[in-house]
Amino acid sequence: MKYAMLLCAALMIVGSPSHAADGQKPLYTVVDGNKVDPNTLKGFHTWRAAACDRCHGANQEGMVGPSLIESLKVLTKEQFVQTVRDGRQDKGMVSFGNNPRVMDNIDALYAYLKGRSDGAITQSKVQPIE
Amino acid sequence: MERSGTPARFAPTVLATALAFALPGVAQANADLESKIANPKNWAMQAGDMFNQRYSKLKQINVSNVGKLQVAWTFSTGVLRGHEGSPLVIDGMMYLHTPFPNKVFALDLDTQKIVWRYEPKQDPSVIAQMCCDTVNRGLAYAEGKIFLQQADSTLVALDAKSGKVLWSAVNGDPKLGAVNTNAPHVFGDKVLTGISGGEWGVRGFVAAYDMNTGKQVWKAYSTGPDNEMLMDPDKTMTWTDGKMAPVGKDSSLKTWKGDQWKTGGGTTWGWYSYDKATNTVYYGTGNPSTWNPSQRPGDNKWSMTIMARDMTTGMAKWVYQMTPHDEWDFDGINEMILADIDVKGKPTKALVHFDRNGFGYTLDRTTGALLVAEKYDPQVNWATHVDMKTGRPQVVAKYSTQAGGPDVNVKGICPAALGSKDQQPASFDPNTKLFYVPTNHVCMDYEPFQVDYVAGQPYVGATLSMFPAPNSHGGMGNFITWDAGKGKIVQSKPEKFSVWSGSLNTAGGLSCFGTLEGYLKCVDAKDINKELYKFKTPSGIIGNVFTYEHKGKQYLGVFSGIGGWAGIGMAAGLEKANEGLGAVGGYRELADYTQLGGSLTVFALPN
Numbered sequence: 001m002k003y004a005m006l007l008c009a010a011l012m013i014v015g016s017p018s019h020a021a022d023g024q025k026p027l028y029t030v031v032d033g034n035k036v037d038p039n040t041l042k043g044f045h046t047w048r049a050a051a052c053d054r055c056h057g058a059n060q061e062g063m064v065g066p067s068l069i070e071s072l073k074v075l076t077k078e079q080f081v082q083t084v085r086d087g088r089q090d091k092g093m094v095s096f097g098n099n100p101r102v103m104d105n106i107d108a109l110y111a112y113l114k115g116r117s118d119g120a121i122t123q124s125k126v127q128p129i130e
Numbered sequence: 131m132e133r134s135g136t137p138a139r140f141a142p143t144v145l146a147t148a149l150a151f152a153l154p155g156v157a158q159a160n161a162d163l164e165s166k167i168a169n170p171k172n173w174a175m176q177a178g179d180m181f182n183q184r185y186s187k188l189k190q191i192n193v194s195n196v197g198k199l200q201v202a203w204t205f206s207t208g209v210l211r212g213h214e215g216s217p218l219v220i221d222g223m224m225y226l227h228t229p230f231p232n233k234v235f236a237l238d239l240d241t242q243k244i245v246w247r248y249e250p251k252q253d254p255s256v257i258a259q260m261c262c263d264t265v266n267r268g269l270a271y272a273e274g275k276i277f278l279q280q281a282d283s284t285l286v287a288l289d290a291k292s293g294k295v296l297w298s299a300v301n302g303d304p305k306l307g308a309v310n311t312n313a314p315h316v317f318g319d320k321v322l323t324g325i326s327g328g329e330w331g332v333r334g335f336v337a338a339y340d341m342n343t344g345k346q347v348w349k350a351y352s353t354g355p356d357n358e359m360l361m362d363p364d365k366t367m368t369w370t371d372g373k374m375a376p377v378g379k380d381s382s383l384k385t386w387k388g389d390q391w392k393t394g395g396g397t398t399w400g401w402y403s404y405d406k407a408t409n410t411v412y413y414g415t416g417n418p419s420t421w422n423p424s425q426r427p428g429d430n431k432w433s434m435t436i437m438a439r440d441m442t443t444g445m446a447k448w449v450y451q452m453t454p455h456d457e458w459d460f461d462g463i464n465e466m467i468l469a470d471i472d473v474k475g476k477p478t479k480a481l482v483h484f485d486r487n488g489f490g491y492t493l494d495r496t497t498g499a500l501l502v503a504e505k506y507d508p509q510v511n512w513a514t515h516v517d518m519k520t521g522r523p524q525v526v527a528k529y530s531t532q533a534g535g536p537d538v539n540v541k542g543i544c545p546a547a548l549g550s551k552d553q554q555p556a557s558f559d560p561n562t563k564l565f566y567v568p569t570n571h572v573c574m575d576y577e578p579f580q581v582d583y584v585a586g587q588p589y590v591g592a593t594l595s596m597f598p599a600p601n602s603h604g605g606m607g608n609f610i611t612w613d614a615g616k617g618k619i620v621q622s623k624p625e626k627f628s629v630w631s632g633s634l635n636t637a638g639g640l641s642c643f644g645t646l647e648g649y650l651k652c653v654d655a656k657d658i659n660k661e662l663y664k665f666k667t668p669s670g671i672i673g674n675v676f677t678y679e680h681k682g683k684q685y686l687g688v689f690s691g692i693g694g695w696a697g698i699g700m701a702a703g704l705e706k707a708n709e710g711l712g713a714v715g716g717y718r719e720l721a722d723y724t725q726l727g728g729s730l731t732v733f734a735l736p737n
Contacts, residue, residue: 049581051329051588058593064263087258094258099587125577125593 028115033122035129036115043112044126046105050096059124060116065093072117080113081106160318160406163272166220171679173219176268176313177555178634178676181468182403184557185635186677190684191735192638196652196663199733202685203242204668207728209233212672212693214553215268215313216632217730218276219678223290225271228728229693230257230264230281236293239680246293252282256304259330259586263693265311265672267401267553272316272341279314279323285339287321297344301325301337306586308332310399317404317411318441320347324398324413328461331393331419331589334433336402336411338444348444352396352415352432353382359432359446360439366446369500369521377449385429385454393583394426395419396433400463401555404441405479408496411441412466412481417459422578422591423532429454434462436483436491438498448498453487454522457531458512458576459547459592460487465555471563473501473615482614484556484567486549487523489516492614504617506610507550507569509599512543531576531592539577546574546596552630555674556612559635559655564620565612566641566658568629571599572606609633609643611658623658627720630694632674634686644671644688647723650731652686667731670724683734691728692720 029037036044047053055065062070072080084106087095096102102109115121166174170187177184191199207213209228217226223245224237234248257264260281270277275296276288283302286295301323302308307330315322320338328334334352339345350360356379363379382391396415403412415437418430434453439446453460467482473492481495488510492502503516512530513523527533534540548570556567574596581591598606607625612618631644635655640662642652648667654660673689 048579048593051590053593054329054588054590058595087255089254089257092257092260092264094588095255096587099584101582101584101587 028111028120029129030115030120031129033120034126036112036121036126037129039108040111040115040121041126041128042105043108043110046102046109047112050099050102055092060113065091068113069117072113077110080110084109163316166271171219172221173216173676173678174271175218175315176215176270176674177401177403177465180317180404180406182401182465182555183467183469183560184555184632184674185559187637188677188679188684189636189638190679191636191640191677191686193640193654193662195735196638196640198735199652199663199665199686200736201665202732202734204732205237205242205730207233207235207691207730209691209728210693210726211691211728212263212265213689213691213728214265214311214672214674214694216674216676216689217687218269218271219676220271220290222680225269225276225290226730227266227269227278229266229691230260232266232278232280234269234276234278234288234293236276236290248278248288248293248295250278250280250284250286252280252284253304256282256309259304259307259309260311260326265694267311267313270314270316270321275341277314277316277321279310279312281309281311283308283310283325285314285321285323285344287341287344299339299344299346302327302332306330306332312399313401315402315404316341317402318409320441322402322411324400326397326399328395328397328416328419329421329588329590330586331395331583332397333392333394334396334398334415336398336413336437336439336444338441350439350444350446352398352435353386353391353394353430355383356380360444361446361449367448367498369450369498372519374448374497374499382431385431387427390426393419393589394430394433396435398463400553401465403466403468405468405495409441410438410447410495412436412438412468412495414462414464414466414483414485416461416463417456420581420589420591421459422536422581423455423457424536424578425580425591430456434460436462436466436481436493438495450493450498450500450521452485452489452491452523455532457525458487458543460485460549462486464549464551464553467556467558467565468495469558469560469614471615475615478615480614482558482565484551484565484612486545486552487512488545488550489513489523490612490614490617492617502614502617506567506612506619507545507571507599507608508619509544509571509573509602510550531578534578536579537577539575541575542573542600543576544573544599545570546572547576547594548572548596548628554630554672555632557633557635557641559641561637561639562611562655565614566633566635566655567610567612568631568633568643569608569610570606570628570630571602571608572596572628573599609653609658621658623653630672631688634675634677636677642675642686644673644675644690646670646672646692646720648690648692650675650688650733665731665733668729669727670720685732685734687730687732689728689730692724692726
């Protein structure tokens with residue numbers, strides 16, 4: 001539930017990053033659809049470095065793996081973290097539990113993918129907010 | 131990164147038996163398989179023969195009656211995902227393989243009854259290491275043994291009569307991404323296998339195992355010190371300045387920064403060929419790791435290379451690097467086809483290879499001399515031509531992802547990373563002297579980026595998007611005929627999707643192949659635009675067409691079961707907004723034609 005609240009806050013500040021609600025840090029901040037805060041940018045770099053696109057598609061649209069645009073509408077953050085950490089071996093999902101590059105940046109990765117799933121980040125490739 | 135191929139799980143009695151069989155020696159070892167190949171009623175090797183020609187002398191099914199072909203019987207493998215390769219047929223028995231979990235079935239062709247089945251126990255975590263498909267390209271046979279190269283890298287010998295395990299050998303470490311998709315090959319008294327994992331920083335090699343014991347006889351890496359590559363600086367030759375010359379000392383080490391060769395790829399998952407006359411095995415090595423070229427300066431030898439090795443010792447006779455310092459993932463593993471043809475008017479013992487990079491190469495297979503290198507898809511644009519003196523492709527700066535640098539999306543490169551052709555093997559018809567080539571007609575945008583190597587994790591370093599070749603027929607494939615002596619396309623038959631199925635030519639004047647929508651097609655070998663027969667099988671075809679004869683009747687068969695890179699390989703453009711809501715790109719439409727599901731369809735003429 002905590003994340004639902006965070007999400008509401010995040011959605012409110014899309015396009016107006018200066019208005020973070022009640023001093024709570026937004027999950028992500030987006031300007032013009034493709035310019036993001038440093039944490040979310042880190043999430044994009046993590047997504048790319050771990051080659052998630054090979055299964056989930058360059059735009060998270062799903063290929064042999066499911067669409068993360070859809071999956072992140074359903075998964076809680078805890079479920080997301082668990083899936084990335086432990087993998088889903090029967091479905092071919094890699095376990096990234098031993099990959100520090102992914103696990104150390106899991107919050108950033110979640111922020112980026114949630115932003116994509118919410119439709120706030122309108123294209124896969126993002127840039128820093130100037 | 132050292133991975134040794136130690137035999138595992140030997141039962142002492144099995145070992146003793148195997149050693150006893152090993153004693154008769156080399157000369158006899160090949161005779162059995164050769165006699166099986168010589169009988170066209172069998173389909174005893176994945177390519178039908180050791181030259182990789184994919185040609186059958188059977189002609190009961192021919193140009194005049196193929197239109198009457200009917201389905202004789204079908205068999206479900208019970209496995210989803212991509213079905214590459216084909217079954218083998220030996221003396222009235224058929225041996226089928228499946229993608230992971232790599233089941234093997236032995237069928238009695240009199241009754242189509244399953245005589246035995248084998249299913250290895252493999253750690254399912256290997257599935258993820260094979261991202262994104264769990265294909266297997268088939269079995270090998272010799273001297274009453276069936277050889278299975280499992281996904282988890284274990285090479286297994288099974289008793290062809292009972293399915294009992296005779297020996298097994300561990301070929302790589304799947305935890306580091308060293309897995310297998312290739313078919314093993316029997317040449318002489320050895321079983322040859324390679325390794326996959328170019329996207330995991332695996333250091334490629336080919337290893338030869340004693341057919342009777344599973345003991346590793348030699349192992350030749352694609353990169354690194356000369357002794358580990360089984361390369362002789364003075365005797366291993368390569369095309370240099372218009373002639374063959376020794377490779378020299380440290381020919382690989384000199385072309386890598388630091389010890390990047392240790393995680394430098396050059397994997398070996400294609401179809402190998404063998405020339406008994408010179409005891410030489412031929413294969414290709416794959417892309418260097420990572421896909422971000424700026425990170426690995428140098429030519430990255432001997433990735434992207436045609437290798438010719440002595441089968442007994444593994445020593446490299448000659449090598450030829452097709453794509454020095456790869457910038458596009460033009461993985462050089464495609465099959466080497468051996469054929470005696472006229473090259474520029476001169477009778478030649480040739481090696482013909484259709485590379486992922488879009489060039490069709492003809493070399494003198496005895497000396498390694500470069501004879502022909504021409505585009506086999508006119509859309510190929512990343513290089514203007516291959517300089518015949520240096521043997522190097524002349525790269526067009528606009529399509530250089532090295533020149534673009536990290537985080538720059540280089541657009542409109544043809545072909546795409548899946549190549550003008552991928553692993554789907556071509557056929558050679560000794561009657562027409564032409565090569566029949568299933569091709570891709572796909573281009574790409576390619577954006578490299580910096581990555582760090584983490585053992586056992588993906589090591590890719592580029593985001594790709596692929597699309598049908600622009601300003602063409604709109605489809606993503608062609609089936610072509612190729613004159614390898616001249617380096618010219620003779621005919622080109624457009625296809626809606628990539629032709630990702632190995633073709634077969636027969637003495638009946640036919641050339642047959644499968645399509646991603648699921649059609650088996652047979653065309654007139656003399657005019658491939660004449661489609662003489664087509665039939666829609668249960669799923670898309672990425673398997674290879676094969677033929678055999680049983681009780682006086684010729685049969686033609688093919689696996690269907692969509693998957694592999696072709697089935698999943700389409701990503702959307704990175705810069706297209708709001709397209710994350712569904713799969714986009716050329717292959718999206720494939721879902722309108724076919725679904726997953728592995729089965730074999732066998733055809734024959736009506737009685």
